[in-house]
Amino acid sequence: MSNLSKRVNSFLALFRKKPEQEFNLLILGLNHAGKTTLAARIGSESEEAIRSITPTTNQTEKHLRFKKLKVCMRDVSGQWRMRQTWHTYYQEANVLIFVVDSTDAFRLAEARCELCDVLLDERLSEVPLLILANKQDALGALPSAIITDLLGLRQLGGRLWHIQECSALGNDGIDVSMKFGTESIYISSNYTFPMPDHQ
């Protein structure tokens, strides 16, 4: 190729559309926390489908568009023996969503241990963390301030994190949660597109 055609080619390349990047949201948490219900809610599934969700056996992936971003949501099982497979999804994660059942005070210590383990992994060291204090519609749900203490979130240091009360089943607090999700993608990946408005 001549020098001239090389230069023309590189000039034209400036105008070619880059393939759109897809961002990975990894949804973790203990079994029964509400991860699949959340994923179905974000994916705008029907009420009937959302209310007939059963425990996850295989991980599921949903590709969708959220606030102008192309997103892949990974929802994995929180059953004890399946937690050993979580690490296989760390490498690609851009945002980690950790769902807790706010009504299950007894299992918050277990959730804290699992979360600690997850956050110790080097592959997630730069990944923003969104904690969802789910099931706020249910009687006895603990507020996010108490869950923050019980999970030891104030000791997270420099990591970008946020805790949000929500009800995946009642569709409450999901939009505001995802606002953190998308903003943290923009911040952590230096994504150059304009920030979307969140109306």
Ligand SMILES: Nc1nc2c(ncn2[C@@H]2O[C@H](COP(=O)(O)OP(=O)(O)OP(=O)(O)O)[C@@H](O)[C@H]2O)c(=O)[nH]1
């Ligand atoms: N009251 C209430 N129940 C919820 C909420 N979110 C989920 N649930 C219920 O909690 C139960 C477990 O929900 P799942 O979404 O299957 O939980 P999961 O975290 O995916 O569980 P695994 O797949 O076993 O890891 C279901 O009966 C849901 O209907 C919520 O916001 N409020």
Ligand SMILES: [Mg+2]
């Ligand atoms: Mg599930």
